[in-house]
Amino acid sequence: MEELLSVRGLERRYAxxxxxxxxxLRISRGEVxxxxxxxxxxxxTCLQILSGNLxxxxxxxxxxxxxxxxxxxxxxxxxxxxxxxxxxxxxMRVDEYLAYxxxxxxxxxxxxxxxxxxxxTWCGLAGVGTQLxxxxxxxxxxxxxxxxAIIHQPDLVILDEPTDGLDPVQIREVRDxxxxxxxxxxxxxxxxxxxxxxxxxTRVMILRDGxxxxxxxxxxxxxxxxxxxxxxxxxxASPLTSLTGIPGVASxxxxxxxxxxxxxxPGEPADALARRLVEQGLGLIExxxxxxDLEQVFFDILNGEQAx
Amino acid sequence: xxxxIARRELRAIFxxxxxxxxxxxxxxxxxxxxxxxxxxxxxLEAAQRTAGLTIELGLNLFxxxxxxxxxxxxxLTMRMLSGEFREDTFNLLGSAPVSLTxxxxxxxxxxxxxxxxxxxxxxxxxxxxxxxxxxxxxxxxxATVGVWxxxxxFGAVGLYASSLSAQPALTAVTAYGMxxxxxxxxxxxxxxxxxxxxxDWLSWNEHLLWFLFGVVRASDLLYFVLLIGLFLALAHRxxxxxxxx
Numbered sequence: 001m002e003e004l005l006s007v008r009g010l011e012r013r014y015a016x017x018x019x020x021x022x023x024x025l026r027i028s029r030g031e032v033x034x035x036x037x038x039x040x041x042x043x044x045t046c047l048q049i050l051s052g053n054l055x056x057x058x059x060x061x062x063x064x065x066x067x068x069x070x071x072x073x074x075x076x077x078x079x080x081x082x083x084x085x086x087x088x089x090x091x092m093r094v095d096e097y098l099a100y101x102x103x104x105x106x107x108x109x110x111x112x113x114x115x116x117x118x119x120x121t122w123c124g125l126a127g128v129g130t131q132l133x134x135x136x137x138x139x140x141x142x143x144x145x146x147x148x149a150i151i152h153q154p155d156l157v158i159l160d161e162p163t164d165g166l167d168p169v170q171i172r173e174v175r176d177x178x179x180x181x182x183x184x185x186x187x188x189x190x191x192x193x194x195x196x197x198x199x200x201x202t203r204v205m206i207l208r209d210g211x212x213x214x215x216x217x218x219x220x221x222x223x224x225x226x227x228x229x230x231x232x233x234x235x236x237a238s239p240l241t242s243l244t245g246i247p248g249v250a251s252x253x254x255x256x257x258x259x260x261x262x263x264x265x266p267g268e269p270a271d272a273l274a275r276r277l278v279e280q281g282l283g284l285i286e287x288x289x290x291x292x293d294l295e296q297v298f299f300d301i302l303n304g305e306q307a308x
Numbered sequence: 309x310x311x312x313i314a315r316r317e318l319r320a321i322f323x324x325x326x327x328x329x330x331x332x333x334x335x336x337x338x339x340x341x342x343x344x345x346x347x348x349x350x351x352l353e354a355a356q357r358t359a360g361l362t363i364e365l366g367l368n369l370f371x372x373x374x375x376x377x378x379x380x381x382x383x384l385t386m387r388m389l390s391g392e393f394r395e396d397t398f399n400l401l402g403s404a405p406v407s408l409t410x411x412x413x414x415x416x417x418x419x420x421x422x423x424x425x426x427x428x429x430x431x432x433x434x435x436x437x438x439x440x441x442x443x444x445x446x447x448x449x450x451a452t453v454g455v456w457x458x459x460x461x462f463g464a465v466g467l468y469a470s471s472l473s474a475q476p477a478l479t480a481v482t483a484y485g486m487x488x489x490x491x492x493x494x495x496x497x498x499x500x501x502x503x504x505x506x507x508d509w510l511s512w513n514e515h516l517l518w519f520l521f522g523v524v525r526a527s528d529l530l531y532f533v534l535l536i537g538l539f540l541a542l543a544h545r546x547x548x549x550x551x552x553x
Binding site for chain 2: 012014048051052053054055072073074076077079080081083084085087088089091092100101103104105106148
């Protein structure tokens with residue numbers, strides 16, 4: 001796969017603290033990378049450096065092989081960036097603004113009209129071209145922000161919390177748009193919403209205090225059922241000992257009063273567990289495979305880090 | 309790319325009522341001064357007149373235009389960079405394939421538009437006399453160039469001030485402070501001294517005076533070019549430092 005972004009040893013220091021350190025990254029066409037992390041983890045700093053708005057204290061960034069530090073103008077032609085707060089001028093009309101963005105991205109004059117129409121179609125802005133940006137709803141403003149980032153069909157699209165403040169329908173539209181973009185480019189985006197990242201990304205990177213704590217391919221990582229591990233809910237609630245005493249159960253752990261994580265012994269089938277729970281009259285109301293979802297991974301990693 | 313940014317700036321300036329209000333107020337004040345000059349000049353006997361009408365217009369009408377432009381330009385430049393910082397719209401320029409020099413020159417060209425219009429106001433007023441009296445148009449052209457150059461210098465100072473903070477009002481006050489300093493920097497010197505000190509040289513009004521007398525000197529042109537360049541370079545440095553955080 002063609003490598004669109006290569007980052008090596010990125011570091012960003014401020015006088016009193018280090019916002020980012022030892023950051024390495026490679027993105028290929030078709031990949032969607034989700035940056036996760038609590039507030040102040042360094043996500044926005046990282047995206048601002050990758051977009052050329054902030055200079056790194058150390059490290060090298062190459063976009064499509066072009067060094068962002070040495071050849072910024074050529075490298076920036078290949079990237080589109082939506083900051084955390086869309087960079088919009090409220091006194092401009094949508095069409096004017098997008099045409100201005102297109103000219104800034106050095107789209108040839110004769111192609112601007114077509115690029116503008118395409119960006120509007122992708123972002124669902126077809127009916128609002130003549131409206132003032134200042135009069136648009138938050139959702140539409142976000143769409144205009146995304147449209148300016150993709151109007152020049154960049155190879156690398158950087159989106160900082162693109163679904164922030166959007167309603168569920170709009171979130172789904174952005175999700176579809178990101179998938180469409182990923183067909184022809186690489187996408188990096190940050191989000192606080194874990195299911196969002198899970199739904200859109202092919203890879204995830206978890207940051208904390210400017211360091212990468214975890215990196216994984218989501219296609220393999222999420223919703224993978226750990227063999228022999230199940231979640232059980234009982235009604236009425238029973239003590240943990242009523243589960244650990246069941247034949248075939250290797251261990252059990254209480255998640256809430258009525259929910260438990262049960263690990264079966266090797267080769268023990270789940271239907272046997274269900275049958276025994278029913279036979280013992282424990283009031284089984286739910287038996288599901290225990291999945292390593294992203295939320296679980298996220299909190300496990302952060303908690304593990306805190307404990308350390 | 310410079311013209312793309314300049315056009316947007318020009319549009320942003322004229323879409324706000326501030327620019328129109330300032331132009332209207334300036335036109336009104338200048339028209340009043342113009343009538344005062346005419347009234348005083350026509351009320352004097354020929355022997356009492358110490359200077360011709362063109363000189364009178366230059367020293368009163370055109371020189372006051374620069375004072376008005378000194379008061380107006382910081383109000384137009386205050387949002388040019390600091391507004392972009394405050395609204396985070398600078399990220400659009402920062403991630404686009406545009407150099408800081410292009411951004412600054414585009415913005416400077418944008419402010420040059422209203423400055424040019426403001427500088428034409430006294431010339432338009434003087435033109436209204438063209439059918440009645442003989443005026444020295446060469447002198448008035450030189451005075452207009454002087455007024456423009458002063459306006460452009462104020463624009464460069466305003467742009468630099470605008471790069472210093474994300475609070476537009478604060479940057480306007482900073483620009484006023486710098487412009488007042490550049491206006492009075494030579495006042496501490498002993499008057500009548502023939503020696504041209506650095507402070508005299510730094511003061512813009514010393515250089516404007518020659519233009520108002522119809523004299524276009526290379527040294528005065530150089531002064532304006534150097535100072536405009538200096539403030540744009542300082543603004544460039546400021547933007548470059550901003551990327552360092």
